[in-house]
Amino acid sequence: MPKDDKADKPTSGFSRRDFLRGSAAGAALSGGLLAGDDAQAAAQPTTQLAGPGAVPVTLQVNGKSTRLELEPRVTLLDALRNHLNLTGSKKVCDRGTCGACTVLMDGKPVYACSILAIEAQGKRIETIESLGTVEKLHPIQAAFVEHDGQQCGFCTPGFVVAAKALLDKNPKPTRQQIEHGLGGNLCRCGTYAGIRSALLGGTSQKGGGNA
Amino acid sequence: MPEYKWPEANDRDLIGKRISRLDGPVKVTGSAKYSYDINRPGMLFTRVVRNPNAHAKITKLDVSAAKAMPGVKAVRVIQDVGTELQWALDEIVAIAATSEDIAEDAVRAVKVEYEVLPHFVTAEQLDKAPNVKPAQEQVTGNPDATLQTAEVTSDGYYGCLTVAHCCMEAHGQVCEWEGDTLHAWCSTQGVSGLPAQFADGLKVPASSVHAICEYMGGGFGSKFNVDRWGIECAQLAKEAKAPVKWMLPREAELTVAGDRPSFWAQIKMGAKKDGTVVYWQSKSWGTGGPGGSGSPPLPYVFQFPDRKHQHFSIPTNMAASRAWRAPNHPQACFLTMTAIEDLAAALKMDPVEVFLKNLQFTGARAKTYADELKIGADLIEWKKKWHPRGESGTGPVKRGLGVSLHTWGGMGHQSNCDLTIFPDGSVEAKLGSQDLGTGTRTVIGIVLAETFGLPLNAVKVTIGDSRYPASGASGGSTTVGGVSASTRRAAQNALEQLFAKVAPDLGVPPDQLEAEQGTIRVKGNPSKNMPWKQAAARVGMTPLTVKGANPGPGKLIDQGVGGIQMAEVSVDTETGIVKVEKMVAVQDCGLIIDLKTAESQVYGAMIMGISYAITEEKIIDPVTGRMLNGNMEFYKIPGIGDIGELVVHMMTGPGYDERGVIGLGEPPVVSPGAVISNAVANAIGVRVPYMPVTPDRVLAALEKGGKA
Numbered sequence: 001m002p003k004d005d006k007a008d009k010p011t012s013g014f015s016r017r018d019f020l021r022g023s024a025a026g027a028a029l030s031g032g033l034l035a036g037d038d039a040q041a042a043a044q045p046t047t048q049l050a051g052p053g054a055v056p057v058t059l060q061v062n063g064k065s066t067r068l069e070l071e072p073r074v075t076l077l078d079a080l081r082n083h084l085n086l087t088g089s090k091k092v093c094d095r096g097t098c099g100a101c102t103v104l105m106d107g108k109p110v111y112a113c114s115i116l117a118i119e120a121q122g123k124r125i126e127t128i129e130s131l132g133t134v135e136k137l138h139p140i141q142a143a144f145v146e147h148d149g150q151q152c153g154f155c156t157p158g159f160v161v162a163a164k165a166l167l168d169k170n171p172k173p174t175r176q177q178i179e180h181g182l183g184g185n186l187c188r189c190g191t192y193a194g195i196r197s198a199l200l201g202g203t204s205q206k207g208g209g210n211a
Numbered sequence: 212m213p214e215y216k217w218p219e220a221n222d223r224d225l226i227g228k229r230i231s232r233l234d235g236p237v238k239v240t241g242s243a244k245y246s247y248d249i250n251r252p253g254m255l256f257t258r259v260v261r262n263p264n265a266h267a268k269i270t271k272l273d274v275s276a277a278k279a280m281p282g283v284k285a286v287r288v289i290q291d292v293g294t295e296l297q298w299a300l301d302e303i304v305a306i307a308a309t310s311e312d313i314a315e316d317a318v319r320a321v322k323v324e325y326e327v328l329p330h331f332v333t334a335e336q337l338d339k340a341p342n343v344k345p346a347q348e349q350v351t352g353n354p355d356a357t358l359q360t361a362e363v364t365s366d367g368y369y370g371c372l373t374v375a376h377c378c379m380e381a382h383g384q385v386c387e388w389e390g391d392t393l394h395a396w397c398s399t400q401g402v403s404g405l406p407a408q409f410a411d412g413l414k415v416p417a418s419s420v421h422a423i424c425e426y427m428g429g430g431f432g433s434k435f436n437v438d439r440w441g442i443e444c445a446q447l448a449k450e451a452k453a454p455v456k457w458m459l460p461r462e463a464e465l466t467v468a469g470d471r472p473s474f475w476a477q478i479k480m481g482a483k484k485d486g487t488v489v490y491w492q493s494k495s496w497g498t499g500g501p502g503g504s505g506s507p508p509l510p511y512v513f514q515f516p517d518r519k520h521q522h523f524s525i526p527t528n529m530a531a532s533r534a535w536r537a538p539n540h541p542q543a544c545f546l547t548m549t550a551i552e553d554l555a556a557a558l559k560m561d562p563v564e565v566f567l568k569n570l571q572f573t574g575a576r577a578k579t580y581a582d583e584l585k586i587g588a589d590l591i592e593w594k595k596k597w598h599p600r601g602e603s604g605t606g607p608v609k610r611g612l613g614v615s616l617h618t619w620g621g622m623g624h625q626s627n628c629d630l631t632i633f634p635d636g637s638v639e640a641k642l643g644s645q646d647l648g649t650g651t652r653t654v655i656g657i658v659l660a661e662t663f664g665l666p667l668n669a670v671k672v673t674i675g676d677s678r679y680p681a682s683g684a685s686g687g688s689t690t691v692g693g694v695s696a697s698t699r700r701a702a703q704n705a706l707e708q709l710f711a712k713v714a715p716d717l718g719v720p721p722d723q724l725e726a727e728q729g730t731i732r733v734k735g736n737p738s739k740n741m742p743w744k745q746a747a748a749r750v751g752m753t754p755l756t757v758k759g760a761n762p763g764p765g766k767l768i769d770q771g772v773g774g775i776q777m778a779e780v781s782v783d784t785e786t787g788i789v790k791v792e793k794m795v796a797v798q799d800c801g802l803i804i805d806l807k808t809a810e811s812q813v814y815g816a817m818i819m820g821i822s823y824a825i826t827e828e829k830i831i832d833p834v835t836g837r838m839l840n841g842n843m844e845f846y847k848i849p850g851i852g853d854i855g856e857l858v859v860h861m862m863t864g865p866g867y868d869e870r871g872v873i874g875l876g877e878p879p880v881v882s883p884g885a886v887i888s889n890a891v892a893n894a895i896g897v898r899v900p901y902m903p904v905t906p907d908r909v910l911a912a913l914e915k916g917g918k919a
Contacts, residue, residue: 087250098379129241137236145239151649153243153426189819190814190817
């Protein structure tokens with residue numbers, strides 16, 4: 001789908017474009033195909049092999065440090081869901097497209113399915129579970145409820161975390177900035193109208209009119 | 212027996228208001244546990260050896276290496292040597308291991324050899340299909356004669372491609388045995404129906420199967436069945452003596468877990484100069500997996516008196532299609548409404564005028580459509596913005612308007628509700644229903660609270676378990692009617708008993724009492740009342756449990772709705788990119804229980820429709836028979852920036868409310884493809900015959916039409 005160039009202004013901290021840039025750099029370092037042999041040689045000395053068996057991994061999740069024994073190939077998402085029972089981050093596409101696994105890493109939204117748990121060591125990880133509780137919702141969560149920015153709810157935690165990252169940087173985003181900031185998350189039920197008004201709309205109800 | 216009915220408009224405190232969904236907080240906090248989120252002690256994970264060919268016979272199979280791998284706890288050969296496999300990614304061997312990664316390693320260690328057989332996967336050209344099953348031609352009236360009276364005719368060729376359900380939560384379940392009892396946490400649209408399906412596959416009594424689905428991440432028609440993966444998951448759990456999770460990876464989800472079948476059609480129409488249609492002739496064909504496809508209902512909504520239709524079913528080497536939100540309606544609507552719009556262009560008439568001229572053929576909802584077309588036209592400024600086809604200025608970006616209309620049944624399904632009033636005044640309803648995200652839980656709560664005159668937070672709704680009273684599967688927009696009616700009847704039954712206990716204290720006959728504002732009070736004399744809690748205490752030590760069912764006495768529900776949609780699109784004729792600028796939905800669904808979640812259903816349907824109209828398509832490679840875009844990068848559903856301005860108008864009040872509750876999930880998803888296709892044709896002056904209207908197809912149509 002088209003997006004005009006203006007929409008790509010980095011207003012939200014971490015965009016899909018940043019992610020792609022990051023991936024390209026990563027590919028260059030590990031494969032050497034893009035950057036040539038020099039880059040590969042330069043990268044060699046810093047490479048440490050881990051595994052293939054389980055290795056100790058320490059993760060800082062929601063303000064708590066936890067030591068796990070994980071195979072190096074375990075993603076941050078699987079570590080959260082299967083080893084820490086933090087199942088609010090969802091597994092949907094499992095390859096960095098849909099955003100249902102979005103967590104904050106040092107305050108930036110990232111796809112937990114596309115980061116290895118061993119890479120996330122030393123970083124501050126915040127998941128949906130660190131925001132509000134059912135009894136005391138975070139204001140963003142309350143707005144999602146009020147504006148019905150959810151249906152089946154499977155994509156919702158990812159959207160809430162991405163929305164938090166956006167609003168932390170830009171507390172009063174325009175519609176275009178919202179569409180850009182949440183452009184890395186997908187929903188199948190079609191809750192975008194509610195999400196849009198949740199982020200635009202304060203506490204007023206969505207109403208039957210335009211969205 | 213009480214007189215079962217809905218409260219009058221001025222007596223409704225909650226029904227019809229905008230109320231936030233009850234399970235909103237648990238979902239936004241990530242604490243809702245979906246089947247995918249169930250983690251059981253010692254749970255194993257499943258990976259599957261899948262058929263890489265579209266059609267093949269297994270000639271060799273060796274699982275010994277996989278079985279010997281550390282961490283592998285159970286290996287199930289699902290289809291053995293000699294089996295003929297009819298579609299790609301069909302399950303051959305399932306492996307349960309201590310982690311998904313180890314299970315995946317074991318999958319790679321399985322050795323399979325195949326005899327590859329010829330396959331057929333696409334059916335755009337009817338004459339190229341190797342195996343075609345024609346249905347009988349249906350002829351109504353005397354079309355051959357009326358064709359001679361037509362003053363204007365138009366011919367068209369149209370095709371809508373296959374789309375997936377692409378539920379965010381994949382199909383699957385967690386199975387765990389406790390002695391002879393199977394607990395199965397399933398992502399399902401029908402929790403009450405699952406025990407019988409498990410029992411059939413496992414040869415155990417249905418009474419020993421316990422299915423649970425408290426939250427589920429989307430179904431859209433694809434999750435009614437336990438499926439082979441449900442049965443085999445239970446078998447793996449039995450063999451491994453451990454709980455087993457089996458959720459489909461995205462590629463399998465998109466390839467084998469169902470889709471909406473494709474349809475193509477050649478359509479000829481004839482009309483008088485004033486726009487009255489006198490002739491319809493359609494020849495359609497389509498795919499739907501090895502079993503072929505059923506006929507789309509053509510012509511759609513407009514039952515022209517003189518018409519003929521013939522359908523050809525084409526079996527393919529693809530997993531069987533499944534019900535996809537409003538089965539066959541979006542395709543039939545696309546084929547019909549585009550043909551009518553093309554006829555309107557041939558007549559040089561505004562299509563809204565042509566629709567109005569022929570509403571006499573739409574049956575019981577003709578007046579609703581007329582009212583809705585007027586409202587829709589105002590909301591999108593049709594009269595101001597519409598222009599004859601292709602007369603959209605000289606710049607490269609063209610704007611155009613489109614219109615369509617649709618129908619659906621939506622009669623409430625069978626439902627049972629057990630309702631308990633506890634002596635402390637608390638209230639709980641239990642139903643073997645499920646909330647797909649439509650708002651089922653909330654609707655039940657609103658009906659309970661409204662009937663008892665209590666605030667919404669004073670009632671408890673418990674659903675999503677096969678041990679609760681059976682309720683129908685959630686499909687075909689049948690749930691809201693079913694559960695609201697069974698709950699209303701249960702609540703009225705409970706009130707009748709409560710009134711009888713309280714009446715002597717208030718000194719009036721029971722039929723003079725009402726439940727309002729947290730009290731049981733005398734009608735017309737609200738100061739003569741008893742607080743709810745005090746009244747509830749009169750049930751005694753044993754809680755009062757009553758039942759309600761649907762179907763049942765009294766007029767609480769109905770079927771048959773009509774809706775219209777209009778869209779304004781812009782089309783970049785240099786890139787072929789279509790963008791929805793604004794879309795309007797005007798929809799009736801009888802008495803609305805929760806206006807907020809009802810509107811969300813319509814918004815969601817419009818967005819899902821924009822998706823299948825513009826970007827979404829299962830791309831199947833004819834050479835390999837494999838799906839080329841079995842992932843979410845290239846199986847494209849729109850993002851939040853791709854939807855334009857959306858306007859929803861619900862038809863409520865006199866003429867609608869008194870019909871009772873009617874389902875809403877399907878109807879608004881029917882029209883978007885037709886609306887957007889028609890708007891594109893209006894913008895660029897030629898018909899893009901395919902849905903989705905991807906840029907390559909727009910450019911090809913422009914070139915073919917001499918507009919490039």
